[in-house]
Amino acid sequence: MTTAHPRTQVITQHRFGGPEVLQVEERPRPEPAGEEILLRVRAAGVNPVDRLVRSGALPLYGKPPFTLGRDVSGVVEAVGAHVTGLRPGDEVFAQLDGGGYATHVTAPAAHFAVRPAALDHVHAAAAPTAALTAWRALLDLAHVAPGTRVLIHAAAGGVGHAAVQLAKAEGAHVVGTARADRHAFLRGLGADEVIDYTTTDFATAVHDVDVALDLVGGDYGPRTLNTLRPNGLLICAVPGNPGLAPEDVEARGMRFAVVETHPSGERLAKIGVLLTDGRLRIHVEAALPFTEVARAHELIDTGHTKGKVVLVMPE
Structure with missing residues (x-):
């Protein structure tokens, strides 16, 4: 008897276009490489750059299919063999190079910082970019x-x-x-x-x-x-x-x-201090279920959102 490989849900697109091109698919759960972690994503931030990539106006990831999402907050589920600073169960947030619209994602451990205790996952996912x-x-x-x-x-x-x-x-x-x-x-x-x-x-x-x-x-x-x-x-x-x-x-x-930004857990840890002591507060205008990603992008497409829009992952 064989054991089914764990699965993950991702939001992907197979063509450029409006919010309607975004769809939820199921994939095999990724495994972390030596210096990576596997994150169980609890929330993912939606950024203006996402709409540009989705529409084809900014060819950041080449041709579809691909998965958007630069900002995430969640729980470490597994770590690669060479990761020493994080362990399963740690709650972290990060800016990624993409792929964050998913229930699980792998990325270099150096991209992550410990989630400020004062923030829930929704507000932590809204903060990085x-x-x-x-x-x-x-x-x-x-x-x-x-x-x-x-x-x-x-x-x-x-x-x-x-x-x-x-x-x-x-x-x-x-x-x-x-x-x-x-x-x-x-x-x-x-x-x-x-x-x-x-x-x-x-x-x-x-x-x-x-x-x-x-x-x-x-x-x-x-x-x-x-x-x-x-x-x-x-x-x-x-x-x-x-x-x-x-x-x-x-x-x-x-x-x-x-301005160009690059993922940096070290820099994000410093920002975490500001988020903890209240010098920086991130406003979330809308926190929508993962499956309502098209609605989230419709809000971003207006260009008039106050603060951030966040996707909340299913339990």
């Missing part, structure tokens, strides 16, 4: 300090609302752009000024900015140059859509950078 991107932009690239004037576009979104809080934690003066119904939310996070981009042209209303974080792309980059001081820094965190070239920025006497 948003927090890592904001950290990379504002602390590593911009070196935000007390008194720095920071402009954050799409400030109520996933990365945006994390960036507002990180900038305020460093003593910056924060200006955010968002729809009017998001203003109270942003002021609650510490924003000093909030601009309703639907009624006010930020390019003429905001001045003397030291650092601007563009989370929209398109014409926002060129327009944002009008808000910067000489030698000001424009940071783009829109995958595949910087909106302008570095030489265009330099010709205006300003600086330009593009």
Whole structure:
């Protein structure tokens, strides 16, 4: 009598397209390699980059089929032979290179950090990409300090609302752009000024900015140059859509950078400290069952979600 190989459920797609191309399939459960862990995923974050990859606008994983998902939180189920820092039963969270929309996933142990006890799996899964991107932009690239004037576009979104809080934690003066119904939310996070981009042209209303974080792309980059001081820094965190070239920025006497993040359990552990002590809070607008992934992507496709959308895995 043979024993059936353990199975796992994954969300995959066999063609590019809208949310309807996402479907749940069953696969053999993966086994961790020497430096990997097998994670029982409890929740997976949904990011704007996921919709770009799903639609074919950003060919991050090549041609379908593939499984999306960069942010996860869950329980270690097994570890590879060379893993020493984690063991089965540990509760962890991570940014991955993909594959997180699944009930089980394998990834290098170095990608993971212990889940902050103050967070449930849903909020832990919402945190990695948003927090890592904001950290990379504002602390590593911009070196935000007390008194720095920071402009954050799409400030109520996933990365945006994390960036507002990180900038305020460093003593910056924060200006955010968002729809009017998001203003109270942003002021609650510490924003000093909030601009309703639907009624006010930020390019003429905001001045003397030291650092601007563009989370929209398109014409926002060129327009944002009008808000910067000489030698000001424009940071783009829109995958595949910087909106302008570095030489265009330099010709205006300003600086330009593009944010790229990579999985890092070490960096995520530092972010975990901020999440634990309350300097950073991740807002989850919707936590949907794993099987409602199309609905989750419909929300992301609107471009107007407040905070994050998370998929909750079946028990």
